[in-house]
Amino acid sequence: MHDPPATFATGRSVPLPGDTVEGRLTVGGTLNSPLPIALYKTTAFITTASRMRVMDTVSGKVTATISPHSTLASDSEWASPGQASAPLLATSAGARVVIAPFVVKLSVTGTQASHVAVEVIATDADTGRVLWRVTLRPPEWDSAGDLQATAVGADHGVAVIRVSTSDDDSSAAYGVDLDRPRQLWSVDEFEADAVTGQTVAGALLEDDEQRPAGFDLATGKRLWQGSVGTGVGVSTVGPRLHVRGENPDNAALTIGSSMLEPAAPYILFRPTSATRTPTAPMTASA
Numbered sequence: 328m329h330d331p332p333a334t335f336a337t338g339r340s341v342p343l344p345g346d347t348v349e350g351r352l353t354v355g356g357t358l359n360s361p362l363p364i365a366l367y368k369t370t371a372f373i374t375t376a377s378r379m380r381v382m383d384t385v386s387g388k389v390t391a392t393i394s395p396h397s398t399l400a401s402d403s404e405w406a407s408p409g410q411a412s413a414p415l416l417a418t419s420a421g422a423r424v425v426i427a428p429f430v431v432k433l434s435v436t437g438t439q440a441s442h443v444a445v446e447v448i449a450t451d452a453d454t455g456r457v458l459w460r461v462t463l464r465p466p467e468w469d470s471a472g473d474l475q476a477t478a479v480g481a482d483h484g485v486a487v488i489r490v491s492t493s494d495d496d497s498s499a500a501y502g503v504d505l506d507r508p509r510q511l512w513s514v515d516e517f518e519a520d521a522v523t524g525q526t527v528a529g530a531l532l533e534d535d536e537q538r539p540a541g542f543d544l545a546t547g548k549r550l551w552q553g554s555v556g557t558g559v560g561v562s563t564v565g566p567r568l569h570v571r572g573e574n575p576d577n578a579a580l581t582i583g584s585s586m587l588e589p590a591a592p593y594i595l596f597r598p599t600s601a602t603r604t605p606t607a608p609m610t611a612s613a
Contacts, residue, residue: 341387344380347373363411365425367452372425374411376401379427379448381455391455395446397431397462400474415478416452417486419459419505423452426503428476428488433462445476445490447503459508465490466515468497480522480563485511485544487527489519498532502547512547520561521568526550528568530559539570 343364351360363374370390371382377399381391414427428447445463450456465474473493480487484506491498500519502511517540520529525544530537531552539553539561553559559572 341384343371344373344382344389346375361413363413365414365416367416367423367425370452370455372414372427372450372452374414374427376411377429379414379425379450381450391450393427393448393450393455393457395429395431395448396460397433397444397446400430400432400443412475412477415481415486417481417505418484419449419508422458424449424458424505425452426478426481426486426505428463428478428490430474430476430490443474445474445488445501447478447486447488449505449508461503461508461510463488463490463501463503463510463513466497466499468492479519479527481505482522483525483544487519487522487544489529491518496532500527500529500542500547502527502544511545514542514547514549517542521563523563523566523568526568528561528570530561530572537572539572541568 343362347362347364348358351358351362353359365372366384369384371384373380373382377394379393380389381393382389414425417424417426426447426449428445431444431446432441433444434441443465445465447461447463449458449460451458475491475493477489477491478486479489479500484504486503486505488501488503489498490501495518497516498518499513499515500517501513503509504511516532518530518532518537519527521527522544526541527544528539528541531540533555536555536557537559538555539559541550541552542548543550553570556572559570561571562569
């Protein structure tokens with residue numbers, strides 16, 4: 328890991344591959360979504376829906392291209408480039424790795440029909456060499472349009488992968504063991520947004536509504552859940568969670584701008600205060 332840059336060289340630039348920004352620019356030429364890039368030392372790991380390129384940011388040379396073993400689920404490897412999310416830097420068996428998930432289609436094998444899956448690839452951040460691959464099987468709604476796969480975060484040796492439909496109507500989360508590569512758990516109808524400490528948090532999907540919830544990172548067991556709302560989302564703020572959304576009974580009453588201890592069933596409305604204020608919306612799971 329490196330400290331953030333204090334200055335930037337302006338005399339020479341290295342262009343990114345053209346499809347890095349494809350589908351992410353407004354008519355005015357500004358970005359409308361984050362670039363699918365992870366930086367490690369002087370190396371950029373750049374993903375599209377079909378592959379991940381390893382690029383030396385000093386020379387601009389692409390030193391490796393990582394692709395899934397299985398056939399891509401989309402009709403074309405260039406389809407929907409804007410669906411790709413940034414790869415994830417993590418640690419696997421003591422090595423720094425880059426985690427990238429790809430939506431693929433597995434062929435008929437024996438009595439098993441062809442189906443959509445997610446191939447998770449771990450690449451050595453220092454060498455660009457693939458270390459391992461893990462395959463995840465989405466729920467039955469895997470035929471409900473295009474799927475998107477995102478590496479949400481990692482901690483304590485577990486990475487969280489979110490698989491969702493392009494319309495965000497359905498979502499599932501998976502815990503992947505980074506030290507002994509395998510799937511640990513899965514939670515259906517849960518849109519994972521953030522990982523901090525030993526908790527993965529996000530929104531439980533209930534028809535047209537959602538409720539914030541937190542799950543144990545190691546086991547996938549639900550730790551707490553909040554009241555029903557709309558537009559629910561969770562993000563990290565340091566070691567804590569920021570919960571946002573609206574109460575459907577009163578659009579003016581938001582549950583946003585609230586600080587939550589990751590593994591505890593209460594909200595901290597004043598993050599700088601030592602007083603913890605319990606609130607009704609968050610309840611611990613048995």
